[in-house]
Amino acid sequence: MMLNELIHLLKEHQFNQPIDDVQSVSGGSINKAYYVRANDGEYFVKINKGIPSHFFRVEAKGLKEIESTRTIQVPHVHYYNEPTDEETGILILDWVEGSKTPYTDEKLGQNLAQMHKTGQISFGYEEDTFIGVLPQPNGWYDSWISYYRERRLYPQYQLALEQGRMTGKRKIQMEKLLDQLDRWIPEPARPSLLHGDLWGGNWVVGSGGTPYLIDPSILYGDHVFEISFTELFGGFSQTFYRAYEEIYPLPDYYEDVKPLYQLYYLLVHLNLFGEGYGGSIDRILSRYIS
Missing domain, CATH: 3.30.200.20 (Phosphorylase Kinase; domain 1)
Structure with a gap:
């Protein structure tokens, strides 16, 4: 233009x-x-x-x-x-523009934890959103596990199936995982307000080193889901994680569920960008489904 x-x-x-x-x-x-x-x-x-x-x-x-x-x-x-x-x-x-200070990462962790402590009574969201250019179906659920299965993993599984990227052993393991999700993911105590697409490129620095979130795809869900994604592609420091946990500690089972939450974003990338993400998906599936 x-x-x-x-x-x-x-x-x-x-x-x-x-x-x-x-x-x-x-x-x-x-x-x-x-x-x-x-x-x-x-x-x-x-x-x-x-x-x-x-x-x-x-x-x-x-x-x-x-x-x-x-x-x-x-x-x-x-x-x-x-x-x-x-x-x-x-x-x-x-327009947001600024430079990082020694306190920017700490502030980002603290502020995100405070945001995650806000929420409401149900999981999900009231209308459909987008993850990149892909439609992201929503709705309100009493169960986070049901929401995660039906409104996050299953639509990406279906899309991968339609595109010929969910076949053979991957398809069999994915279907078993969907059926048994509650074996590994505990129901969180409360829904948290989540950014929904929080990778390193979706936060920026404003005046005085203040962190800003951009490009959200919000939902109310397990705060562990959001933190798991921040670890997938980097862009967040150890200072960020320490500051976050001082306000909102991660549960003892975090490392056990982290791959299951990263799986969703890997499926999105599989559907958007192709088989380059297939190996990571297969490793996660094989970790939980023999």
Whole structure:
């Protein structure tokens, strides 16, 4: 998109401040992203075409829900639309920029633990979300294990089956694992508010070294599920984990369930990117299913 087209799009969507500068920035592989400096501040703008109408709405809703806990910072949502098939989707957020300090990782751990201590009475979420570009079905459940099986693992299993990536021994072991999930995962005491896609690229540093969460795919679930994913691809320091556990200690069985929780994200990557993640999935399945 040409920059003058972006300025026109912004003005079409209630952005009436005089614009001083627009620059294309890195915003991931899904959306086009821009830095916008206007008369009243700096903004981060994401745009995409051909997305489901609620794509940016559920992201904005997740950011607002996290913001409402007053536990950890997120970019403030200024505007989003729900595009039709022919329209361009747009999401306008605060621009966040800063440098890490010696206290940033500690603050991230403390603040995330405080967020995880907020929650509600049921597991899941009230509407479907996305993990990358993949639809992520939701709903409310009394049982975390049932939710994790039916709304997290099973849909990714089905998609892998449709794509020819769930065959042979992998298919047999996955089906057995789904049937016996409660052998290894205890029911958590309470649902925690989770970011839902917390890898190292989904937190950034703002002014004064303050950590911010970005790009959520929120749900209410086992806080161990979130921490397990932070260990899968790195991006989090030992200072972060120590600070987290000072506020919200991990259970004794954490190491036993961690691979089962990482399995979900590996299945997502299998479905998005291919067989390069198959070996990791097979090792986890073989650990639990002989």
